Amino acid sequence: MARVKKKTSTAKLRNASALDEQNQDEAEEQGLASDEAGRLKIKKNYEELLGIRVEKLKGRVLNREKINKSIDGIYYICFSCKRIAHNLDEGLVEDPVSQVNYCAACAKEKGIKAAAS
Numbered sequence: 001m002a003r004v005k006k007k008t009s010t011a012k013l014r015n016a017s018a019l020d021e022q023n024q025d026e027a028e029e030q031g032l033a034s035d036e037a038g039r040l041k042i043k044k045n046y047e048e049l050l051g052i053r054v055e056k057l058k059g060r061v062l063n064r065e066k067i068n069k070s071i072d073g074i075y076y077i078c079f080s081c082k083r084i085a086h087n088l089d090e091g092l093v094e095d096p097v098s099q100v101n102y103c104a105a106c107a108k109e110k111g112i113k114a115a116a117s
Contacts, residue, residue, distance in 0.1 A: 001043075004067075018050055035067075036089065037076055039073075039086045039088070039089060040074060041085065042075065043075070043084045043085070046062060046075065046084045047091045050084075054077055054082050054084075055082065057077050058077050058078070058079050059076075059078070059079030059084050059100030059101050059102075060076065060077060060100075060101070061074055061075070061076045061099075061101065062075040062076055062077065062084070063075045063097065067088075069084055071088075072087075073086060073087060074086065074087045074092055076092065077101070078090070078103040078106055079095075079101060079102055079106070080102055080106035080109070080110065081099040081103065081105075081106050083103065085103045089106060090103040090105070091103055091104025091105075091107075092104075093107035093113075093114045094114075095107075095112050095113055
């Protein structure tokens with residue numbers, strides 16, 4: 001006997017599209033581009049997932065992503081302010097002595113300059 005494909009319920013599809021529209025509306029209200037809104041959402045997810053482990057992981061890279069052929073995105077935890085950051089939003093400065101990562105604001109405050117590439 002041949003198997004029959006199950007039909008997906010339209011209620012599930014409506015709920016999914018409603019959530020997508022809601023996320024787009026939130027991004028537009030905040031005045032952010034869709035990619036910035038996506039990074040913000042991912043940062044919040046990291047905060048929820050890591051919880052109290054942020055102290056232990058401060059200064060480390062969490063994830064690398066390929067945005068396009070020439071641009072790499074890096075999620076990391078700033079060693080000083082312990083916030084989850086992205087190199088395109090907050091900047092990324094690696095301390096050459098201690099090999100830890102800082103956001104641009106904390107690096108400027110500490111007087112650490114980015115190494116020339």
